[in-house]
Amino acid sequence: MVDRRHFIKKSAGSLAALGGLVLLQRSGLAAAIGTEELTTLDALPGKEALIKQTYRPPNYETPINYFDAPFTPNKRFFVRYHNAVIPEVKIDEWRLRIGGDAVRTPLELSLEQLRKDFKQVEIAALCLCSGNRRGLFQPPVPGVQWGSGAMGNALWRGVRLKDVLAGAGIDKSALEVSLDGADSGVHKTTPDFVKSLPLAKALDENTLIAFEMNGEPLPHWNGYPARLIIPGWTATYWIKHLIAINVLSKPFDGFWMKTAYRIPKDRFPSGQFSSQETEAAMPITEIVVNSLITNLADGQTLPNAKSIEINGIAWDGGNGIARVDVSTNGGSNWHQATLKQDYGRFSWRQWHWVFEPKHPGTYRIMARATSHSGTSQPLEPIPNPSGYHHNAVQKITIQLV
Amino acid sequence: MRTLLLLLSFFAATATAGESQIFLKDRPGKNQVVAQCAMCHSLDYIILHTPILDRTGWEKTVAKMINSMGASINDADKQIIIDYLAQNYGK
Numbered sequence: 002m003v004d005r006r007h008f009i010k011k012s013a014g015s016l017a018a019l020g021g022l023v024l025l026q027r028s029g030l031a032a033a034i035g036t037e038e039l040t041t042l043d044a045l046p047g048k049e050a051l052i053k054q055t056y057r058p059p060n061y062e063t064p065i066n067y068f069d070a071p072f073t074p075n076k077r078f079f080v081r082y083h084n085a086v087i088p089e090v091k092i093d094e095w096r097l098r099i100g101g102d103a104v105r106t107p108l109e110l111s112l113e114q115l116r117k118d119f120k121q122v123e124i125a126a127l128c129l130c131s132g133n134r135r136g137l138f139q140p141p142v143p144g145v146q147w148g149s150g151a152m153g154n155a156l157w158r159g160v161r162l163k164d165v166l167a168g169a170g171i172d173k174s175a176l177e178v179s180l181d182g183a184d185s186g187v188h189k190t191t192p193d194f195v196k197s198l199p200l201a202k203a204l205d206e207n208t209l210i211a212f213e214m215n216g217e218p219l220p221h222w223n224g225y226p227a228r229l230i231i232p233g234w235t236a237t238y239w240i241k242h243l244i245a246i247n248v249l250s251k252p253f254d255g256f257w258m259k260t261a262y263r264i265p266k267d268r269f270p271s272g273q274f275s276s277q278e279t280e281a282a283m284p285i286t287e288i289v290v291n292s293l294i295t296n297l298a299d300g301q302t303l304p305n306a307k308s309i310e311i312n313g314i315a316w317d318g319g320n321g322i323a324r325v326d327v328s329t330n331g332g333s334n335w336h337q338a339t340l341k342q343d344y345g346r347f348s349w350r351q352w353h354w355v356f357e358p359k360h361p362g363t364y365r366i367m368a369r370a371t372s373h374s375g376t377s378q379p380l381e382p383i384p385n386p387s388g389y390h391h392n393a394v395q396k397i398t399i400q401l402v
Numbered sequence: 403m404r405t406l407l408l409l410l411s412f413f414a415a416t417a418t419a420g421e422s423q424i425f426l427k428d429r430p431g432k433n434q435v436v437a438q439c440a441m442c443h444s445l446d447y448i449i450l451h452t453p454i455l456d457r458t459g460w461e462k463t464v465a466k467m468i469n470s471m472g473a474s475i476n477d478a479d480k481q482i483i484i485d486y487l488a489q490n491y492g493k
Contacts, residue, residue: 043420056421056444085442141454143463187442190472256470 045222049076054145058082059222062150069295069312071344071351072125073153075215080222081130081151081236083194083257084186090226090242097165097210097227101179101247105170112212112226118168119160124207125348126232127154127316128239131262131285134382134391142388149293154314154349157230159211163204166248171200174250176276178203180229183242192256196238197249198231199274207232207347210243232347233319234286235389237262252276258284264385287318290378291392292325292352292370299397305361309401313338314349315370321346323373327354331365331396332380338368346373361401369394424449431486434479442473448491457488 043053043061051061061080067073092112099108110118129152136146145151166178179197186193202208209230212219219225224241231238237257252258263282271278273286292315303309315322321343326335341351358364371377382393424445426432439445455463464484467473475483 041420053420053446054450055446056424058443143451143454143459146450146454186472188472188474190474191442192470192472260470 045080047076047220048080048222049074051077051079052148052150054147058085058087060145062147063153065149065293065295065298068150068154068293068314071342071348072155072215075155075217075220075223078128078153078155078214078220078223079130079151081145082184084184084191086187087184088242089221090183092226095183095226095244097243098245099165099169099248100245101249103172103175103250104166104248105172108165108169110165115160115165115210115227116212119164121158121160122209123156123158123213124209124230124232125154125156125344126207126230127152127288127347127349128230128236129288129316131235131237131389132387135388137391137393138382138384138388142386144388152236154316154344155214156216157209157211158213158216159209159227159230161206162208162210162229162246163206165210165246166203169248171248172250175200175248176251177249177253179245179247179249179253179255180238180240180243181245181247182224182228182240183244194240194257195253195255196240197253197255197258197277198238199276200248202231202234202274233288235288237285261387262389263387264389268383268385269390285389288316289390289392290317290320290322290370290372290376291315292368292378292395294366294368294395294397297366297397297399300399301397302400302402305358305401307357309356309358310353311338311356311366311368312351312353313368314351315340315368316349317370317372317374317376319346320372320374320376322350322352323371323375325350325352325354325368325370327356328367328369329356329358329364332367332394335369358401364399364401366397366399367394421446427490429486429490431482434482435486438473438475438479438483439467442471448487452491453493455487455491456493457484460484460487460492463487 041053042050044050054060059080059082063077063079067077097110132144133147133151134149135144136148177197179195181195210227211230212227227243228241229239262285264285266283271283274284277284294313296312315325325338327338328335338352338354369378378392378394380394382391421444461484468475
């Protein structure tokens with residue numbers, strides 16, 4: 002008991018030092034003992050309150066109401082880490098190193114060099130956690146039980162990875178490009194979070210090393226001072242606090258490529274990353290077509306009115322959204338929603354539809370997006386062992402009284 | 403005790419707001435769970451898996467932490483941890 006008291010006191014001290022704001026929806030400490038954890042809103046230093054999934058490593062999702070906008074504010078942008086040691090990068094000391102066995106001249110760049118020596122570009126792109134909505138799978142799957150908020154849309158400014166790689170020179174033997182950030186595990190034996198990309202994706206003109214997000218430097222918790230942006234691919238490749246890029250002649254065989262973030266080949270389209278595919282499994286790559294209602298919550302009661310606005314967002318892995326259809330009677334009838342401004346094929350697209358209910362009552366609202374490739378959302382999620390790619394048509398019930 | 407002291411100094415440096423408000427059930431095995439698991443992650447990871455993992459699930463998870471994630475836990479502690487998690491935080 003002495004140890005525990007000690008621990009509380011020490012932690013409380015460090016809380017004050019961190020300036021963290023805790024907004025616990027609890028009556029007291031007793032409620033936290035046991036098996037039930039209620040939804041906890043908590044703010045990491047420099048952030049505003051988000052839905053806390055885990056404290057350490059920090060995993061925080063954005064409440065859905067912040068998605069009722071073209072871009073997600075930096076202070077409300079979700080946070081996802083695999084390992085708990087997350088250094089505060091000192092910009093004078095930070096260097097980006099380009100190396101690997103398939104690079105001609107290894108390079109070392111300061112942020113200043115990265116900003117000045119290469120052409121800057123800006124792109125709107127959705128950053129979406131592979132496991133977003135994992136918590137909605139039935140039966141449940143182990144892992145962070147994300148709701149719908151492990152994503153955000155932002156304007157990213159940076160330089161093209163292909164320009165930086167050209168500066169170092171790529172050998173003919175190049176097959177993959179690995180990416181490492183400054184974060185690491187507590188134990189030396191914990192696999193560092195390193196990902197790789199197939200060479201073609203690394204050289205894609207939309208793949209960036211970004212240093213700004215929505216016109217500001219990247220927040221610490223979103224990868225300061227520089228992170229990868231792989232528009233159209235899930236956020237597992239968007240390495241934060243980027244410090245090393247290696248051009249490799251052989252498939253990268255780290256834990257986070259070989260074992261984690263993999264999906265069965267027979268259930269999803271393959272061929273995006275052939276050097277990492279086995280007979281049965283492959284890495285998750287492209288974001289699947291999806292949508293979300295952003296201004297209404299499941300179970301919400303509203304006063305009956307002549308017209309009820311239904312707003313939402315829709316996205317896919319880069320084909321762009323062709324249409325969104327809305328149903329107010331559980332899928333019997335569908336109505337085409339109006340798509341709002343197009344910020345590019347990697348951005349989410351806002352949509353809206355005006356529902357004119359004839360009478361009060363219970364309404365089953367659904368939204369279904371279709372991409373320009375003709376793919377649309379399934380009614381049920383596609384089961385897979387790690388709970389990725391949940392893109393089932395959302396069904397919510399509202400009461401008009 | 404030495405592990406706990408190490409743990410305390412580690413938390414003081416890296417704990418984020420609110421983590422100190424998570425308490426696991428005070429049953430045999432808790433000390434081993436806190437000492438080993440909380441080295442690398444907050445204990446809310448355990449609570450959030452309560453509706454998901456049965457004994458077999460916890461066995462797999464603890465084995466993953468040792469074999470894949472680099473936790474160095476001896477066989478005796480491993481069994482104590484699995485029993486504690488299965489009995490107190492099992493589906």
